Amino acid sequence: MASPEPTDQETIARLYRGIARIRRVEERVAAIYPTDKIKSPIHLSIGQEAVAVGICEALRADDTVSGTYRGHATYLAKGGDLNAMLAEMYGKVSGCARGKGGSMHLVGLEQGILGCSAVVGSNVPVAAGYALALKRRGRGQMVACFYGDGASEEGGVYETLNFAALHKLPILFVCENNFLAIHEPLNRRWAADRLTERVATFGMPAQRITSGDIFEIRTAAAEAVAAIRAGAGPVFLECHTYRWREHVGPAEDYAAGYRDRADLEAWQAKDQVARLAALLPEDARQTIDAAIAAEIDAAVRFAEDSPFPALEELYDHVYA
Amino acid sequence: MSTPDPKPRSLRYVDALREAVAQEMRRDPEVFVFGLDVDDHRAIQGSTQGLLEEFGADRCFTTPLSEDAMTGVAIGAAMAGMRPIHVHIRMDFLMLCMNQLVNMAAKAHYMYGGSVKVPMVVRSMIGKSWGQGAQHSQGLHAMFMHVPGLKVVAPSNAYDAKGCLIAAIRDDNPVIFMEHRLLYPTEAEVPEEDFTVPFGKARQMLRGTDITIVGISNMAQECLRAASLLADLGVSVDLIDPVSLLPLDMETILASARRTRRLLVVDNAWVSAGAGGEIAAQAAEHLGGEGPLTVRRLGFAPTTCPTTPTLEAAFYPNPTSIAQAAYRMVGGDPAWTPDPAQAQLAYQQVFKGPF
Ligand SMILES: Cc1ncc(C[n+]2csc(CCOP(=O)(O)OP(=O)(O)O)c2C)c(N)n1
Numbered sequence: 040m041a042s043p044e045p046t047d048q049e050t051i052a053r054l055y056r057g058i059a060r061i062r063r064v065e066e067r068v069a070a071i072y073p074t075d076k077i078k079s080p081i082h083l084s085i086g087q088e089a090v091a092v093g094i095c096e097a098l099r100a101d102d103t104v105s106g107t108y109r110g111h112a113t114y115l116a117k118g119g120d121l122n123a124m125l126a127e128m129y130g131k132v133s134g135c136a137r138g139k140g141g142s143m144h145l146v147g148l149e150q151g152i153l154g155c156s157a158v159v160g161s162n163v164p165v166a167a168g169y170a171l172a173l174k175r176r177g178r179g180q181m182v183a184c185f186y187g188d189g190a191s192e193e194g195g196v197y198e199t200l201n202f203a204a205l206h207k208l209p210i211l212f213v214c215e216n217n218f219l220a221i222h223e224p225l226n227r228r229w230a231a232d233r234l235t236e237r238v239a240t241f242g243m244p245a246q247r248i249t250s251g252d253i254f255e256i257r258t259a260a261a262e263a264v265a266a267i268r269a270g271a272g273p274v275f276l277e278c279h280t281y282r283w284r285e286h287v288g289p290a291e292d293y294a295a296g297y298r299d300r301a302d303l304e305a306w307q308a309k310d311q312v313a314r315l316a317a318l319l320p321e322d323a324r325q326t327i328d329a330a331i332a333a334e335i336d337a338a339v340r341f342a343e344d345s346p347f348p349a350l351e352e353l354y355d356h357v358y359a
Numbered sequence: 360m361s362t363p364d365p366k367p368r369s370l371r372y373v374d375a376l377r378e379a380v381a382q383e384m385r386r387d388p389e390v391f392v393f394g395l396d397v398d399d400h401r402a403i404q405g406s407t408q409g410l411l412e413e414f415g416a417d418r419c420f421t422t423p424l425s426e427d428a429m430t431g432v433a434i435g436a437a438m439a440g441m442r443p444i445h446v447h448i449r450m451d452f453l454m455l456c457m458n459q460l461v462n463m464a465a466k467a468h469y470m471y472g473g474s475v476k477v478p479m480v481v482r483s484m485i486g487k488s489w490g491q492g493a494q495h496s497q498g499l500h501a502m503f504m505h506v507p508g509l510k511v512v513a514p515s516n517a518y519d520a521k522g523c524l525i526a527a528i529r530d531d532n533p534v535i536f537m538e539h540r541l542l543y544p545t546e547a548e549v550p551e552e553d554f555t556v557p558f559g560k561a562r563q564m565l566r567g568t569d570i571t572i573v574g575i576s577n578m579a580q581e582c583l584r585a586a587s588l589l590a591d592l593g594v595s596v597d598l599i600d601p602v603s604l605l606p607l608d609m610e611t612i613l614a615s616a617r618r619t620r621r622l623l624v625v626d627n628a629w630v631s632a633g634a635g636g637e638i639a640a641q642a643a644e645h646l647g648g649e650g651p652l653t654v655r656r657l658g659f660a661p662t663t664c665p666t667t668p669t670l671e672a673a674f675y676p677n678p679t680s681i682a683q684a685a686y687r688m689v690g691g692d693p694a695w696t697p698d699p700a701q702a703q704l705a706y707q708q709v710f711k712g713p714f
Contacts, residue, residue, distance in 0.1 A: 167432050168437070171436050195431065198429070202432065359473075
């Protein structure tokens with residue numbers, strides 16, 4: 040599919056800001072991580088940012104996203120509060136979950152972030168339930184539910200696809216296919232690489248995007264969202280992407296031998312951060328970069344300066 | 360001026376459940392009922408009868424055979440502010456929902472620092488009799504009692520069934536609501552208006568001085584029958600139905616056991632790592648240092664439930680085995696056994712509820 044590159048600088052600048060911000064935040068997190076100030080297992084999405092940003096571009100502020108434990112990009116793309124995110128990773132009371140959730144459980148109901156789950160695939164049925172409620176409310180709101188190729192192997196995900204199609208729920212399922220589940224490549228887990236075709240049999244439009252191209256993702260998402268809002272029921276998008284770093288932690292792990300550096304290089308050659316940067320005038324890009332750097336500096340300071348929760352908080356929020 | 364007491368009315372457990380849900384659905388448009396077969400002609404033994412007709416298919420609907428995902432759907436809808444009641448015709452199917460119940464429903468409020476609530480009810484029924492067998496006659500409540508964030512209730516009579524179900528629907532937390540198949544036809548006096556039975560408050564079913572007996576779910580009824588056999592022997596029973604297992608009203612149980620120094624817990628489940636173990640352990644922790652304390656647990660035989668009637672009879676505690684255990688604990692003749700006619704009379708006793 041030809042990539043419909045918008046020429047208007049405003050759109051490009053907005054997309055660049057979104058995607059570069061996630062990249063730089065995660066790079067900063069990776070740099071801080073070895074200091075042990077962040078004691079929460081981090082799953083970086085460096086290399087995968089285009090999916091979250093491309094999809095969230097198509098959403099309204101009052102729509103909701105449901106993410107995975109690799110959810111930093113989803114959280115930020117949907118408008119999550121950066122201060123609250125970093126504070127959460129530091130375990131501080133000013134975090135988005137008062138420090139009780141950590142990196143894998145970023146949440147922000149006000150920004151339409153339903154949260155993430157450490158148990159692979161378990162966010163998917165919950166997202167459908169949320170979509171069911173939104174449908175009843177009748178305000179045209181919807182859910183975008185992200186999950187990985189590994190999650191696609193869980194039974195509950197298929198139970199959910201069937202239910203969502205049956206009830207024509209306003210939900211966009213997005214499978215971020217990075218070809219890996221921890222250290223297991225796809226060909227050791229899937230008998231047939233036919234995920235999109237499989238989902239289509241549930242009776243919903245299903246499309247595979249292999250390019251990693253943010254404009255292509257954004258266009259597909261916009262079409263899907265329009266159909267969903269019109270009441271047509273769920274849509275599925277499989278977006279190929281690639282995780283540059285190790286499964287959990289800040290390092291690269293190509294020496295481990297479970298994947299090939301050539302794959303990384305192929306994806307880096309079409310890195311969407313660099314691509315969008317190149318589409319912007321130099322001074323515009325520098326202005327954005329400077330603003331991002333300042334924002335991250337401030338957020339790190341906020342996280343470091345925030346207090347830990349009081350001991351009594353151990354027992355708070357067990358019951359509502 | 361106070362309104363006169365409404366006329367006492369006897370209602371079956373199953374109808375009490377149905378009335379509770381219908382009244383709450385009328386009161387709150389966010390309440391909905393879903394689950395496999397809730398809208399078919401049998402309507403979960405009649406407990407969801409009429410809901411489809413009154414409230415429509417939007418608020419009472421069946422599901423695919425997808426218990427895990429449907430639990431997640433209830434959680435998501437609850438997070439969005441609705442009040443789902445997810446019904447399972449058997450509690451055995453909750454095993455398919457364990458991930459969502461334990462990892463998602465129980466944790467969400469805490470894990471998100473209080474910013475999300477999960478006000479949902481999971482109704483399920485324990486089976487027994489007529490050879491229902493290994494996979495349809497389990498009491499699995501102890502598995503849920505283990506998990507902070509969940510609430511677990513197991514009402515033993517129609518009054519508590521209605522009051523607890525209304526309380527469960529109005530509760531802002533996930534509530535596992537355990538029913539028992541043999542309780543469905545039992546009757547008690549149940550007010551017509553809506554009312555709640557608060558969680559964490561045990562029900563004192565009998566006042567006595569010699570022994571404290573705690574009966575869980577259907578076993579509360581069997582203990583009542585056992586108590587009538589014991590009364591013939593001059594043994595007076597302090598009988599407690601915890602009603603709510605998480606939170607658990609240990610105060611009432613401890614106050615009683617502190618007086619009687621004898622505690623027998625009869626569970627509708629296996630003994631090992633069960634509710635009885637929890638109650639006995641807490642009693643020992645609190646009362647053990649004060650003087651002699653005799654503690655015993657009864658429950659399912661430590662084996663899989665058989666279907667053949669002769670073996671099934673030996674699988675469950677019954678009024679005779681409960682009375683025998685209690686009689687031994689108070690120092691009675693270990694060889695005592697009720698004569699069959701007496702036992703027969705006890706079995707026919709109907710619980711009308713001390714309400
Ligand atoms: C139910 C469950 N099984 C196994 C795991 C261990 N685990 C954590 S991440 C992961 C890989 C998931 O891969 P994928 O869904 O493709 O997401 P990705 O990490 O690639 O973003 C696994 C197997 C888990 N957390 N939950």
